[in-house]
Amino acid sequence: MDNFNINTRRDVTGMDAGMRAFFKQTYSFMAIAVMVTAITGFVVQKFFLAQVVALIAGNIVGTLALFGIQILIMTMIGRATFKNPARAFGLLMAFAVVEGLTLGLLLAIYTGASVTMAFVSAAAVFGGMAAYGIFTKRDLTGMGSILFGLLIGLVVASVVNILFYNGIVSLLISGVSVIVFSLYTAYDNQNLKLMYSQFAGQADTTGLAVNGALRLYLDFVNLFFALIRIFGVVGGSRD
Numbered sequence: 109m110d111n112f113n114i115n116t117r118r119d120v121t122g123m124d125a126g127m128r129a130f131f132k133q134t135y136s137f138m139a140i141a142v143m144v145t146a147i148t149g150f151v152v153q154k155f156f157l158a159q160v161v162a163l164i165a166g167n168i169v170g171t172l173a174l175f176g177i178q179i180l181i182m183t184m185i186g187r188a189t190f191k192n193p194a195r196a197f198g199l200l201m202a203f204a205v206v207e208g209l210t211l212g213l214l215l216a217i218y219t220g221a222s223v224t225m226a227f228v229s230a231a232a233v234f235g236g237m238a239a240y241g242i243f244t245k246r247d248l249t250g251m252g253s254i255l256f257g258l259l260i261g262l263v264v265a266s267v268v269n270i271l272f273y274n275g276i277v278s279l280l281i282s283g284v285s286v287i288v289f290s291l292y293t294a295y296d297n298q299n300l301k302l303m304y305s306q307f308a309g310q311a312d313t314t315g316l317a318v319n320g321a322l323r324l325y326l327d328f329v330n331l332f333f334a335l336i337r338i339f340g341v342v343g344g345s346r347d
Contacts, residue, residue, distance in 0.1 A: 123242070126304075126308055127301065127304055127305075127308075130300075130304050130308075130313055130316075130317060131242075131300070133313075133314070133317040134300065134317040134320040134321050134324065135321070135324070136321075137197065137200065137317055137318055137320075137321030138320075138321040138324045138325045138328070140201070140204075141200055141201065141203070141204040141321060141322075141325045142204070142325060142328065142329070144201055144204035144205060144208065145204045145205070145207045145208045145211055145329065146208070146211070147208070148204070148205050148207075148208020148209070148211065148212065149208045149209075149210075149211030149212040149214070149215050150212070150215070151208075151212070152208060152209055152211070152212025152213070152215075153212045153215040153216050156212070157212060157213075157216050160209050160212055160213060161213065161216075163209075164209065164210070164213065165213060168270060168271065171270055172267075174206065174209065174210075177206055178203065178206055178207075181199050181202055181203045181206065182203065182322065184199050185199045185200060185203070185318065185319065185322055186319065188315070189315040189316065189318065189319045190312075190315045190316070191315075192315075193312065193314040193315035193318055196315055196318040196319065197318050200318055200321060200322055200325070203322070203325075204325070207329055210333065211333075214333065214336055214337075217340070218336055218339070218340040219340075222336060222339040222340045223336060223339075225335075225339045226332055226335040226336035226338075226339045227332060227336075229335050229339070230328060230331040230332040230335050231328075233286070233290050233293075233331060234290075234293050234327065234328045234331055237290050237291070237293035237294040237297075238293050238294070238297045238324075240294045241293065241294035241295060241296065241297030241298040242297045242298065242301065244294070244298070248294060248295050248298045248299075249295075249298075249299070249302070251291060251295050252295060252299075255288060255291055255292055255295060258284070258288050259288060259292075262281060262284060262285055262288060265277070265281050266281055269281060278337065279337070279338065279341060281334075282334040282335075282337040282338050283334075283338065285330060285331075285333075285334035286331060286334045286335060286338070289326075289327050289330045289331045289334070290331065292323075292326075292327050293324070293327040293328075293331070296320070296323045296324060296327060297324070299323075300316075300320045300323070303316060303320075304316065
């Protein structure tokens, strides 16, 4: 079904003007999504916290429903990537709003110091791993299946921990998440270079930029969410 083969080995360590423009667009879309999530989280914390707590916190049905909506939106973005880039972008913004619900809860739980440390750390890790993925000559494509397997394991462990919560297990899941999404950041950036090389000159890459923005957004946000839980243990939570 795919029109490209990401396993094709090629040297894409260089960055021509077209690729630089593509990454600029991709990161612009990602930055907008992160900003939408931040605004949504702030609004939720200030005005709709009680409603969101009732919907998600301690409500397994609501939590699983939220997870299902996220999966649905990601699937729809994938389908609209090349057929309707504008629709894909709109869905990315909708996904950012949904993620903002979780952020709103975290902002209410953890102190400002914990949130700040988590954001700065996530930005530093993301930036370093993104640069590595873009400029390294090492082929990272073989990491894909391993990372996907680890991701599935994290999802299963997270669901089980929601049903039978354990603080130590939660902290362990957060630590593993930091490692997995750090590696995913490098992998996704190199993977985007490969896909751009396949599609450049053949089709409008705006849809690909939206799809790439979703990947990078997920990497960054999951890094941030994992780190805020870790720093929350150190910095404490709100009373």
